[in-house]
Amino acid sequence: MGRKVTLATCSLNQWALDFEGNLQRILESIEIAKAHGAKYRLGPELEICGYGCADHFYESDTLLHSFQVLRKLLESPITQDIICDVGMPIMHHNVRYNCRVLFLNRKILLIRPKMLMANHGLYREIRWFSHWNQSRRVEEYFLPRMIQEVTGQDTVPFGDCVLSTKDTCIGTEMCAELWNPRSPHIQMGLDGVEIFTNASASHHELRKADQRVNLIKSATTKSGGIYLYANQRGCDGDRVYYDGCAMVAINGDIVAQGAQFSLSDVDVRSYRGEVCQPNMESEPKPCHRVKVDFSLSSGDDIYLPTHQPITWNFHTPEEEISLGPACWLWDYLRRSGQAGFLLPLSGGVDSSSTACIVYSMCVLICQAIQDGSDLLESRNDPRPLLLIRIHDHPSYKSQVLEDVRRVVGEDSYCPQSPEELCGHMFTTCYMASENSSQDTCSRxxxxxxxxxxxxxxxxxxxAVKGILGIFSVVTGSWPKFRLWRQPQREPGSAERPGQTLSH
Structure with missing residues (x-):
């Protein structure tokens, strides 16, 4: 026996400083989650302002507009009767934090700042944010007036705390905290937390999905529980691609998988299942619990079958190389307002590979328009697992097609094949010179x-001769090109070290 809960996790294609667009995508994801009975909705890291704001995080306007979006979320009827977990920057005691804000029915329940920063590779979070280094400590945060007018609250809990509903306990992690040897979920699990959430902005690298899956599975293998993972999707205006991969794990098994490479702006995954009741020891310093008069379950004890693990569909390295850059190209093209791509195609491996990635982009676009990529389980599937077919949402296909028509400049255009779409969006040119060969031109x-x-x-x-002529006039000399190669040796002759021929 147990109680059924429905939880939703999202991958959103947010854009740095696109506050209006980000707001609409957040509301759309909440609307979809509620339509499928979810009582808790988790979104990606810094979803309100976008993860890639860089030094704009220093600007007071970024904080101001984030609170303006939060106010609209609090006021919206779409956010009623569901716990919403959103990400935004917040200044507390004149220190800037990367935070999660949890709210329900126009009341902010708690604000949880990030405790462990990502500051390696391409990440520079310590440049813009401070980490909350006070484990199990909670302070009062004074809300801005614009938020007080909506919530009627002067202060809310701020710090390392968890949410205690009538029927379960929910704890929050953020991105890099999962990868740390002392992940917060370890202590929370020992203190009886049953549902763990992770809001992330994790970019695509080859085989990185394997690491994510293993870490998330292990997070609930020892202590049990449910783990929700949300991630950013798209390029966010940066040079990297955030690859989604929202997922749900329960008791060490992956039970729901989101698409890693998709063109959708909003991708929601929900899970219906039994909340675990592990018998755990209490920590000497228990988690600070924020109590909320709300239940995630229906309240009736029902029989629930054992959850059904799924086999994670890992992409091959070749697929990742093709699909990751292809998704980035489309996301950047549709947002930049350009009409397509131009590529000098030499017939060599570099330019040819780039051309194939653009073609891969066209394949993905056609699949999304014609029949939707990554089609998942039916909504009427009686099994405990429920995967929402976001591609059936009316706004999905129309958005992709609308973007295509805007790019190609034809209001009634509908691509019939990747090759035909490639002809509208992609121009290649062979730049021949006296040094070119017929083989490369043919290829x-x-x-x-x-x-x-x-x-x-x-x-x-x-053009080449003109540039060389200018060079010779300015410098008084003519460029000389030297080709180094080993000479042909006569049979029986000894090789002379360092011998070269120059031309």
């Missing part, structure tokens, strides 16, 4: 025909 033309790009041959000899 470039053949590849362009295969992928459908608009292809041109351009002779650049005159």
């Amino acid at each position: 470039a033309r053949e590849l362009a025909n295969q992928i459908g790009s608009t292809h041109m041959n351009i002779n650049i000899d005159m």
